[in-house]
Amino acid sequence: MSNPSFISFSGVSKSYDGANYVVDDLNLDVRKGEFLSLLGPSGSGKTTTLMMLAGFESPTQGEIRLDGRRLDDKPPHQRDIGMVFQNYALFPHLTIAENVAFPLSVRRVGRAEQKGRVKRALEMIELPHLANRRPAQLSGGQQQRVALARALVFEPSVVLMDEPLGALDKRLRETMQYEIMRLHRELSLTIVYVTHDQAEALTMSDRVAVFSDGKIQQAASPTELYENASNAFVANFVGENNGLRGRVVTVKDGWATLALSDGSIIRGRCEQGLSEGAEAMLALRPERAHIHSAEGTQADAHSNVVRARVQELVYCGDHHRVHLTLGSRDALVAKLPNTQRHALPSAGDTIEVAWRHDDCKILAASVPRSAPTVPPPASPSPSIMSTAPAGAN
Structure with a gap:
């Protein structure tokens, strides 16, 4: 059986001082045509991982392979990888057409072929009419699209993107997300995308690898990450979470009960290896919590119910x-849809809040440093994305 991995990190570590590792024993496989996002806080190791794949950093230990060929002993221009940076890295003294043509000239592609490829690349990003302008004459979004065209013009096997939309305003960033997703679908590239924006990663990716302390805490589809976080770090980092703390009372067949500080007993799915008596965290998304007195619903046998005091209501469109409190200290947030068909509670009211047992998960309060090997998904997803060529930067 052929190896499904197109990009492979095997035991890859990176240390700058020989003692502390910014990437620690990374094992990660990426399928051909997959859009993989590396998500995590600053200093988690995601950008260093991308830079090692691009060839701008060298692993301290381990191997990186592309389509079965070892990469970590090759310079960037020999890796057939495109790269797009947050600051676009366009040459200000060159026209847009000349910027896009640059990686082709580095690779000694003939002038006639360069002209045809540049024309097709600019048509792909819908900017052929700006070919003779210079970067300073373009908006931020247009410059980013040019950086994408430059990354794609030499038809790389992999495109890497490092926070490519971070400098754009919210509306333009969302527009560019869909533009990148469109190019990904049409061109079937393998994309590795670094971001600290959770919504961006969930929106654009086939799979997301969540980094913390140089290790992958979980790599899964956006739905799996959000609905079934593997540990407390992932639950708190990906999306909004009510992280109520308590003690585990019972554990059986993938379910556990948790005693909260106010005496409430909560039942929910639990992570593997959770033990009775351990301190644990309840992972509950705010939109899964329902206020009965406001919504006119009643809890059923499959729901947890707690009594809470309303502290504040915030209108969000x-x-x-x-915002609620349980007992004397625990805070809870519920999202109430603005349907205008129900009465809202008032600050100071004591109300019942409920959520289904399978809408929450009980996780160990501490996150272990160890992380498993992360294989590619069982079947490739047809998503696609874009970046700028290593030869251009």
């Missing part, structure tokens, strides 16, 4: 955020 399509929903209200209801």
Whole structure:
């Protein structure tokens, strides 16, 4: 059987001082045509991982392979990888057409072929009419699209993107997300994308690898990450989470009960290896918590129910955020859809809040440093994305 891995990190570590590792024993496989996002806080190791794949950093230990060929002993221009940076890295003294043609000239592609490829690349990003302008004459979004065209013009096997939309405003960033997703679908590239923006990673990716302390805590589809976080770090980092703390009372067949500080007993799915008596965290998304007195619903046998005091209501347009307290210290947030069909609670009210047992998960309070090997998904997803060529930067 052929190896499904197109990009492979095997035991890859990176240390700058010989003692502390910014990437620690990374094992990660990426399928051909996959859009993989590396997500994590600053200093988690995601950008260093991308730079080692691009060839701008060298692993201290381990191997990196592309399509079965070892990469970590090759310079960047020999890796057939495109790269897009946050600052675009366009040459200010060259026209847009000349910027896009640059990686082709580095690779000694003939002038006639360069002209045809540049024309097709600019048509792909819908900017052929700006070919003779210079970068300073373009908006930020247009410059980013040029950087994408430059990354794709030499038809690399892999495109890498390092926070490519971080400098754009919210509306333009969302527009560029869909533009990149469109190019990904049409060109079937293998994309590795670094971001600290959770919404961006969830929106654009086939799979997301969540980094912390130089290790991957979980690599899974956006749905799996959000609905079934493997540990407390992932639950708290990906999306909004009510991280209520308590003690595990019972554990059986993948379910556990948790005693909260106010005496409430909560039942939910639990992570593997959780033990009775351990300190644990309840992972509950705010939109899964329902306020019965406001919504006119009743809890059923498959729901947890707690009594909480309303501290504040915040109007957010399509929903209200209801800030609550359980007992003397635990805080809880519920999202109440703005349907205008129900009465809202008032600050100071004591109300019932409920959520289904399978809508929450009980996780160990501490996150282990160890992380498993992360294989590619069982079947490739047809998503695609874009970046700028290593030869251009």
